[in-house]
Amino acid sequence: MDTALHDPLLGRLLDARYRVEQRIAVGGMATVYRGLDTRLERVVALKVMHPGLASDPEFTSRFIREAKAVARLSHPNVVNVFDQGQDGDAVFLAMEYVPGWTLRDLMRDRGALAPRTVLDILEPILAGLGAAHRAGLVHRDVKPENVLLTEDGRVKVTDFGLVRAVSGESQATTGQVMGTVSYLAPEQIEQGATDPRTDVYACGILMFEMLTGSKPYTGDSPMQVVYQHISMDVPPPSSLVPGLAPELDAITTAAASRDANRRPADAVALLAALQHIRRGLSPAQLDAEPGLPFQPGPQQPPVERTSIMRELPPDLVMPRRTPPEERFAPPPSRAARRPQRRRRRWVVPAVVLLVIGLVAGGATWALDGLYMRMPSVLGQTQGQAVQTLQADGLTVTVTQDFSTTVASGKVISTNPGVGTRIRKDSTVTLDVSKGPDRPAVPDVTGKSQSAAEQAIKDAGLAVGQVTQQASDSISQGDVISTDPAVGTKEQPNTVVNLVVSSGAQPVPLPDVVGESVDQATSDLQDAGFNVQLDPNQVYSPDAAAGDVAAQSPNGDSASKGSTVTLTVSKGQQQATVPDVTGQSEKDARKALEGAGFQVQTVKLNPFGTPTVHNQSPGGNQQAALGSKVTIWLY
Structure with a gap:
């Protein structure tokens, strides 16, 4: 009987919003359903904690932590x-609904995948995990099912249910190891310790x-x-899949x-290293079909899928192998072998052909004495390989x-290859290993971050973490140091971390607006800044002509040794005062304010309709823009 038919959550409306429509999968901690957000009318995945665990504060806290942790990530x-x-x-939890397969489904269906497919899948996995790592989070349960x-x-x-902040507690609960046993890192097993390298191990x-x-x-048990x-x-991997x-x-x-x-x-x-390796692989290496057929294990239980799941695009998976065609036809029946009189006329030609075949075979046997199969000397020392081949006359x-x-x-490869039919007097080339190419960390001190990263990649190394540090001597955005240090010889694809300058340490910035240019220059230089003058002067209502009207930057602090630009005042801007004598107060005020002046009125006669009999400054005189004009009305 299908227990899903009796699931009490099916058809239920959670939080007056999410309608539970179909059960998708059941895990150890929660059940996942397909649901409908009735407010936004969109399909969602609903991850509902098992009722037995919902009453446990620790599990509930972990469940809610998943929501908060993943909500911090915005990554495709x-x-x-x-x-x-x-x-x-x-x-x-209400989550994005993702119709399709799990990676476990794909591997169970296809077995080993081509390297290009592996990289096409693993690179986005690492991109998503990388976003979590740089946000200070560790997944702790990376596996194909997730x-x-x-x-x-x-x-x-998906399934950040075991996620934990790197800066927080990094030990598992006493007596409990989190994660799936097949993908647990040794330190996760022995101490319960986790950091981003734990997820890297699982990806490996x-x-x-x-x-x-x-x-x-x-093994037969998890402990094994x-x-x-x-x-x-x-x-x-090549120990199982040669080539x-x-x-x-x-x-x-x-x-x-x-x-x-x-x-x-x-x-x-790890993503940077994979991308570097991908660029160095040939199309033949990327598309190499796995060398050994996949041997399926015990029958797995059926995977629950939604009705809209279908086959993945063909460029994402390896094509199925087709069995080789039969090289020989089945033996003829007894009746077919029964001699017939009408075929006796072919006996003589058949005998002739047989004689010719025997002669040709004898010639081939004679020629075979001149040939041999190239022996395998792979992995032997150079001396052993040379001795073996020379003993065969090569x-x-x-x-x-x-x-x-x-x-x-030791020998990496031979030309001709092992098993090739060659003349016994042939010349054979041995490719002998010089060991790993140990590139040195290039000197990128003082280079821009982008130039340094390119130099590191060109050296056969990978770029790791980039941190910032204040520096009085290295310009902002340029490299201060590397880890490992410059000149250190490392294995190919070793990660090199960079320390990049964030600029000089901020120091207090004097406010010199209103000071004379000479005084302002002196104050700024004494504080450790360089000074330059803006070639354009501006009018200023607050600074006298020749004094500092503005400075840039103008905050409380700035990087020591940076340049402060001073703008000099041309004084207050002058304008012509309109002549408003004889006008009403309303018209006079409109004319003066329209010309950019403030208005102050003095009424000497409160009765009737007074007009302007006097003004100061007088009409058609020059005055500072924005200054007051007094008018007398009577």
Whole structure:
């Protein structure tokens, strides 16, 4: 019997707004429904905490924390949280509804994915997690079930139910380890400690699983898997899928390193490294079909999907393999093999063909004595490989190249390749490893941030965190220092953090408006500022001609050593006073105020309709614009 038919929430209106329409999925902490926001008339996902947990203050607090944490993020690769509320015993979140598949659905259906598809999915995951990390949040439960693939090809991270602020408590509850065991970092298991590198580890495991179609650690019990996380290194994906680019091995094992200090600092740093690697891979490496067929595990329970879920776009997934065509036809039936008289006329030609075949075969056998199959010397030392090949009569030349996966002095590859049919007197080229290319951190001190980032990428390294620091000697926006330090030799794609100048330390800024230019210059220079004069002077009602009318900047403080621009006053602006004698008070006031003056009236006769008999300043005289004109009426 389908328990969803008896779900008491179906059809219920939560908070007089959200109508529960269909159950989508059930998790350990909450049930997710498709609902309708009746106010805005839009489809939403309603995540409702299980009633048994709603009475627990700790779980309720964690549930509400998810809403507040994700609401702080505004990113296209994070599922948006619209609202949070409680209706009776139902504590719920109203979230963006994302029709489509989970990444788990995709991997269960397709197995191993092509590297291009892996990067197309993992890069937006890291972009969403990077936004969380830079906002001070750690997801702590990154896994395929929490990655949604939309019907139009977008990728979104969801279920921040275990999210926690980096600056807050970073230990799990005593005796309890949060997250899914297959993706837990060693430090998360041993100490319960979490920071952005915890999510990076989970992404490394995720990348391994997408590239190979299987998890790096398996066991009959969760404890067996936990033990492997703590005691074993994640193998390179190419150990299961031969032919993967070495760079993919390197970034996967770095992200999933047991030592948190050897991982990229956060999702932003891992994303930068992945994008750098992608640019260096050829189309053939990006689109390489997985070398081994996916072997499905035990039958999984059916995944609940909404009625509008459908197949993902074909450019997002690997095409299914089609079985190879049969090379041989089935054997003929006994009746077909029965000799027939009318076919006897073909016996003589058949014998002739057989003789010709035997002669040709003998010639081929004779020629085979001149040929051999190229033996495998991969992974051998240069001396061992040369000795092996020369013993077979081959001539050997040696080239060298950097390698992050093959130890220095050992063979990376051969030309011709292993198994190739070659003459026994051929020349074979050995490509011998020089070890990893250890680029030095370039000197980017004093360069702009953008120029420094480009120089770091050009050196084969990745840009990490960028922090700001005040500096009296380095201009704002330029680089003060790097970590690791300039000249340090590192592994390729090592993250380099930058410290960028935010300008000089602010110091108090004197207010010199109204002072003479000489006095103002002296005061500003004594305070540590440079001074320049604005070539344009302005009228000022407050500063006498030749004094300072304005300064820029004009706040309470400014960076020491910065330049302050002084604008000199031309004094008060003069204007012609209209002659209003003989006019009524109303007309006189209108004329004077229209000319930019203030008006003061003196009435000597309160009776009748007085007119202006005198004014000061007098009509047609010059006066400061905005000054008072007194008129006498009688």
